[in-house]
Amino acid sequence: MADTSQGGDQGFFGTHDDVHEEFHSKPIPLSQRLGFAQPALVWSGFGIAFICAVIGGLIQQGLGTVDAIIAILLGNFILFLYSAVIGYAAGKWGVNFPLMMKYVFGARGAVLPVLVLAVLVTGWFAFQAWLTADILRVAFGLEGVVLVGVIAAIAAIVFAVPVIFGIRQMANVRKIAIPAMVLFVGYYMITRVIPEGGAIFSQVGTGEMAFMTGVGMAWSTFVVSGTMTGDIVRYTRTGQQAVWVTAVAFIFSNAPFMIMGALISAAINDPSVVYFFDAKAASVLIPLVVLAVLSNWSTCDACLYNAAMGFTNVFPAFNWRSAAVFGTVIGVIAAATGIIGNIVNWLILLGLLVPPIGGAIIADYYVVRREKGFSVGRDAAINWAAIISLVVGVVIGYWVHVTFPNFLFGAAGIISSFVVYVILAKVAASSLGAEVSASLTGAEAEQATAAASAAE
Numbered sequence: 411m412a413d414t415s416q417g418g419d420q421g422f423f424g425t426h427d428d429v430h431e432e433f434h435s436k437p438i439p440l441s442q443r444l445g446f447a448q449p450a451l452v453w454s455g456f457g458i459a460f461i462c463a464v465i466g467g468l469i470q471q472g473l474g475t476v477d478a479i480i481a482i483l484l485g486n487f488i489l490f491l492y493s494a495v496i497g498y499a500a501g502k503w504g505v506n507f508p509l510m511m512k513y514v515f516g517a518r519g520a521v522l523p524v525l526v527l528a529v530l531v532t533g534w535f536a537f538q539a540w541l542t543a544d545i546l547r548v549a550f551g552l553e554g555v556v557l558v559g560v561i562a563a564i565a566a567i568v569f570a571v572p573v574i575f576g577i578r579q580m581a582n583v584r585k586i587a588i589p590a591m592v593l594f595v596g597y598y599m600i601t602r603v604i605p606e607g608g609a610i611f612s613q614v615g616t617g618e619m620a621f622m623t624g625v626g627m628a629w630s631t632f633v634v635s636g637t638m639t640g641d642i643v644r645y646t647r648t649g650q651q652a653v654w655v656t657a658v659a660f661i662f663s664n665a666p667f668m669i670m671g672a673l674i675s676a677a678i679n680d681p682s683v684v685y686f687f688d689a690k691a692a693s694v695l696i697p698l699v700v701l702a703v704l705s706n707w708s709t710c711d712a713c714l715y716n717a718a719m720g721f722t723n724v725f726p727a728f729n730w731r732s733a734a735v736f737g738t739v740i741g742v743i744a745a746a747t748g749i750i751g752n753i754v755n756w757l758i759l760l761g762l763l764v765p766p767i768g769g770a771i772i773a774d775y776y777v778v779r780r781e782k783g784f785s786v787g788r789d790a791a792i793n794w795a796a797i798i799s800l801v802v803g804v805v806i807g808y809w810v811h812v813t814f815p816n817f818l819f820g821a822a823g824i825i826s827s828f829v830v831y832v833i834l835a836k837v838a839a840s841s842l843g844a845e846v847s848a849s850l851t852g853a854e855a856e857q858a859t860a861a862a863s864a865a866e
Contacts, residue, residue, distance in 0.1 A: 453659035500639065509851075532741050569710040587704045831844075
C-alpha cells in the first residue's frame, strides 16, 4: 500500500495542497494508490444504508418474503457485474468517472453525460437528506411541510460538511455509520425476526409488484454510483482489486442489508408501519432514529462526493471545495422542497437514464480500446458514436419498459447502447470520432509499469 503520509494531492485519507482536489482532473499515479482496504471501507459504508433496508422492505411487501430475497440477490448480482466491469477499467488505470467519460465521449462530448449523472447523484444526496427529515416526522409525529423542509435543509448542510472539508472526515463518518446500521438491524433481528421464526418465509406480497420490478429496484439503488464507481475504486492498485471492492459494496454490504430490510418488514407484517418504527417507547425509538440518521449520513456524503467529482470536471472554474458547495446548495434546495419523494419512480428513472452510459463505456474499453486501455486518449472532441449509442439506449430502454413492463428495466438500455456503439465504431470510426488517438493520458497500470521496469 502506498505511503500517503507526505506529499500533495493524494486523495482518500492523504493530504491536499490544492484544496482537496482529489485527483479530479488527472489519473492517480501508482505511487499514490491505496490498495484494497480503504476503498472497500468507503464503498461498504456507502452500501450499508438505511434506505437499502427500506427498499428491501418495499420489495417484500410487493413480492412476499421468498421472492423478495431472490429478487434482491439477483438485482445486486446484476449490479455487481455491471459495476465491476466498469470498475475494473477504473481501478487498473486509476481514473475517475469524469476522466473515463472524457476518454470515451471526447472532451466536449463528455460534458452532458457527466453533468447529467452529477445532477442525478446530487438528487440522491437530496433524497437522503429529505429521508432524514421524513424519518423524524414519522418517528415523532412532526407536523407541517415547512418544518420538515427546514429539517431536510439542515440535514443536507450537516451531511455535506465532511465532503467539503475532505474525504478524511468521510472515513470518520463511516467508522460510526457502519456499526450504527449493524446495531439497527441487530435490534430488529433479535426482537422481531428471530421470534417470528420460519413463519416470515410463508408471507406473500400484495401482488401489485412484478418480480422483475423488484429486481430492477434492487439493482437501480446504486446504478448511478455503480456507473461512477471509478471515483472510489481508482484508488486500488489493480483492476482485480477494484472488482473485489465492488463485490464488498454490493454482494457483501448492500444485498445483505436489503435482505435484512425484507425480513424485518415480514416480521412486522404491517404495511402501515413506515421505516420499521413500530416501537412506541421513547427509550427504544430515539436510539433507533439516531442509528438510522447516522446511516443516512454515510450514504449522503458519498453521493455528494460523486457529484462534486463531476462538477469539478464540467465547470473548469470550480476547485474541489467550490464544487462540493455547489452540489450542497442544489441538494439543500431539492431536499427542502421534497421534489424527490417517490422512491419507486425515482429508481425507475435512474434505471432508464443511466445504464446506456455504462453500455457505451463498456463497449469503448473492452471492444474499441482493448489492450490500449485508458493509456491513450481520443483526439475527437465529440465521439458521436458514443453519443448516438447513448440516445438509442435511452429510447429503446424506455420503449421496452413501457411495452414490456415485466422486463428488467435498464437491461435493454445497456445492451442496445453497447451494440450500437460497437457497430458505429466499426463501420464509421473516423467520421464519428470513435478512433482512439496515440496521445498519452498519463494513466498507468501496474502491469505496464512492471513491464517497463523489466525492460530496463
